[in-house]
Amino acid sequence: MDKIKILVTDDHPMVLEGMQTMLSQISFVAITGLARNAYEAMELIKANSPHIVITDISMPEISGIELTEKIRKEYPEVKVIAMSTFNERSYISRMVQNGASGYILKSAGREEIEEAILTVQEGKLYMSIDLQMNQQEQQEISKTPLLTSREKEVLLLIAEGYTNPQIAAKLFVSPYTVDSHRKNLLTKFDVNNTAGLIKLAAKHGLV
Amino acid sequence: MDKIKILVTDDHPMVLEGMQTMLSQISFVAITGLARNAYEAMELIKANSPHIVITDISMPEISGIELTEKIRKEYPEVKVIAMSTFNERSYISRMVQNGASGYILKSAGREEIEEAILTVQEGKLYMSIDLQMNQQEQQEISKTPLLTSREKEVLLLIAEGYTNPQIAAKLFVSPYTVDSHRKNLLTKFDVNNTAGLIKLAAKHGLV
DNA sequence: TGATCAATCCCTGTTTCGGGGGATTTTTCT
DNA sequence: AGAAAAATCCCCCGAAACAGGGATTGATCA
Numbered sequence: 001m002d003k004i005k006i007l008v009t010d011d012h013p014m015v016l017e018g019m020q021t022m023l024s025q026i027s028f029v030a031i032t033g034l035a036r037n038a039y040e041a042m043e044l045i046k047a048n049s050p051h052i053v054i055t056d057i058s059m060p061e062i063s064g065i066e067l068t069e070k071i072r073k074e075y076p077e078v079k080v081i082a083m084s085t086f087n088e089r090s091y092i093s094r095m096v097q098n099g100a101s102g103y104i105l106k107s108a109g110r111e112e113i114e115e116a117i118l119t120v121q122e123g124k125l126y127m128s129i130d131l132q133m134n135q136q137e138q139q140e141i142s143k144t145p146l147l148t149s150r151e152k153e154v155l156l157l158i159a160e161g162y163t164n165p166q167i168a169a170k171l172f173v174s175p176y177t178v179d180s181h182r183k184n185l186l187t188k189f190d191v192n193n194t195a196g197l198i199k200l201a202a203k204h205g206l207v
Numbered sequence: 208m209d210k211i212k213i214l215v216t217d218d219h220p221m222v223l224e225g226m227q228t229m230l231s232q233i234s235f236v237a238i239t240g241l242a243r244n245a246y247e248a249m250e251l252i253k254a255n256s257p258h259i260v261i262t263d264i265s266m267p268e269i270s271g272i273e274l275t276e277k278i279r280k281e282y283p284e285v286k287v288i289a290m291s292t293f294n295e296r297s298y299i300s301r302m303v304q305n306g307a308s309g310y311i312l313k314s315a316g317r318e319e320i321e322e323a324i325l326t327v328q329e330g331k332l333y334m335s336i337d338l339q340m341n342q343q344e345q346q347e348i349s350k351t352p353l354l355t356s357r358e359k360e361v362l363l364l365i366a367e368g369y370t371n372p373q374i375a376a377k378l379f380v381s382p383y384t385v386d387s388h389r390k391n392l393l394t395k396f397d398v399n400n401t402a403g404l405i406k407l408a409a410k411h412g413l414v
Numbered sequence: 415t416g417a418t419c420a421a422t423c424c425c426t427g428t429t430t431c432g433g434g435g436g437a438t439t440t441t442t443c444t
Numbered sequence: 445a446g447a448a449a450a451a452t453c454c455c456c457c458g459a460a461a462c463a464g465g466g467a468t469t470g471a472t473c474a
Binding site for chain 2: 011012013014015016017018019020021022085105106107108109110158159160161162163191192193194195196197198199202207
Binding site: 370371372386390399 | 430431
């Protein structure tokens with residue numbers, strides 16, 4: 001019986017060590033590499049062709065989200081399990097969209113990691129039980145409005161504290177245009193003033 | 208020669224494992240306990256009287272900040288090293304105020320942890336080199352304005368999207384009063400409109 | 415090729431905000 | 445008891461935001 005080959009990517013040595021220890025306690029797992037960033041990860045995938053890559057989401061330079069995307073493209077047979085802290089849950093939807101097969105929290109214990117690996121290896125989707133709860137919150141998070149590029153641009157400038165006329169000057173468009181974008185933002189976020197807008201935008205990590 | 212007794216507190220098993228592995232590689236260190244939360248930590252301190260407690264900052268129920276406070280009061284001889292992820296740096300000042308002797312990032316390697324332990328054990332303050340940089344940013348972060356309770360109250364309601372008149376109605380005061388508070392908030396945060404206000408407030412974790 | 419959507423621009427109101435003043439009463443702490 | 449800070453209230457004015465319409469140009473795509 002072949003062991004499942006696993007590669008772990010995280011920029012925190014501590015987490016890397018912890019994963020190593022935990023994974024070494026699982027009999028059917030073989031660690032084929034530990035990467036500190038996406039570059040190392042890609043190299044190690046090439047060299048060792050693991051079955052599963054467990055990757056942190058927030059990493060400097062290339063994020064886990066982008067890494068997942070790369071892996072999907074270049075090594076579609078490799079499964080990806082995303083890993084994050086509790087307060088980064090908002091990335092779940094984006095991660096799954098990008099082709100992640102599983103999602104665990106860094107607070108996961110050995111049992112859960114084991115289960116995640118088995119589930120994913122079977123071709124199924126694994127979601128940490130801690131993430132499944134709270135449908136309401138889940139919905140809210142995934143309910144990030146789809147903004148056009150121009151709207152995002154305007155939103156950022158609004159968050160910086162610029163007024164419509166100032167933004168118009170920066171973007172070389174009419175203040176009326178900026179006002180339209182602003183109104184659309186208010187509608188899309190379903191709020192009725194700037195305060196609510198910025199709060200939600202911040203919540204969704206857009207500012 | 209006595210070993211330095213260390214207790215580690217973190218709600219992520221992975222980090223706990225990682226720390227254990229790393230600490231076990233340091234000759235002059237003895238791990239006296241691993242706690243998953245502040246309660247366990249306090250018990251283990253009582254039982255094993257460690258020299259140094261390395262604690263995560265963001266933990267459910269009782270945060271590392273509160274834990275530090277407790278330790279300061281009940282066991283003033285025990286040193287505390289705070290541990291956080293890069294994006295939680297804003298807690299540094301509060302941590303140091305509460306009596307932490309050191310501050311490291313979870314991305315720290317074995318060498319840095321070793322150095323932190325030695326420095327703290329000598330009674331000095333240890334700051335991760337990654338945190339020392341960027342004085343400007345540091346200042347900005349510690350520059351969280353001191354708000355009065357009423358101002359905080361108003362700020363929250365503004366962030367919720369309520370207008371001055373609505374807030375006034377909620378607090379049973381005159382709209383003029385709310386306006387005054389709002390103006391004071393703008394002054395204290397040194398911004399000139401609601402957008403900038405909410406953005407900064409979110410940055411400082413106030414909303 | 416028609417439909418849809420993004421991006422642009424325009425108008426008219428009303429309301430709120432932001433900046434500038436000043437003032438009084440509580441609370442809090444020394 | 446007295447100072448300092450917090451909380452309250454008041455006024456004016458111009459600028460901005462909000463709400464409600466509508467319209468035109470391109471690009472994209474079924």
